[in-house]
Amino acid sequence: MYQHQSIRLDYQEHIRLLCERYRINVGIINEPLDSFAHTRSRVIGVPIPNNALNYAIALHEIGHLVAPMFGSRIDCEIIAWNWAQDNALEWNKDMERIKQTGLNSYLKHIHDI
Numbered sequence: 177m178y179q180h181q182s183i184r185l186d187y188q189e190h191i192r193l194l195c196e197r198y199r200i201n202v203g204i205i206n207e208p209l210d211s212f213a214h215t216r217s218r219v220i221g222v223p224i225p226n227n228a229l230n231y232a233i234a235l236h237e238i239g240h241l242v243a244p245m246f247g248s249r250i251d252c253e254i255i256a257w258n259w260a261q262d263n264a265l266e267w268n269k270d271m272e273r274i275k276q277t278g279l280n281s282y283l284k285h286i287h288d289i
């Protein structure tokens with residue numbers, strides 16, 4: 177966690193910095209439910225992370241690429257969400273809700289084609 181009590185959070189800047197650090201290319205998409213992470217090409221597709229929900233989704237997709245992955249598909253989803261939460265500037269109720277929604281609907285998502 178970062179020290180952020182007195183500074184204004186900047187979700188977009190944080191995602192930009194993480195993608196720079198981990199050498200991830202970002203494609204901007206419109207529909208949050210269509211978000212994806214392609215491991216081989218190190219590309220994520222996410223909505224512009226200008227609010228808490230889209231920020232959480234972007235962190236989750238980055239997590240798919242940078243967190244050590246093992247186990248089943250649902251294990252990987254949990255690992256990616258946990259990475260997102262651990263690395264977030266903050267984790268609020270909206271973000272927790274999208275995490276739970278994501279875990280509940282993971283079967284609909286295609287992350288690696």
Ligand SMILES: [Zn+2]
Nearest residue numbers: 240253256287
């Ligand atoms: Zn996922």
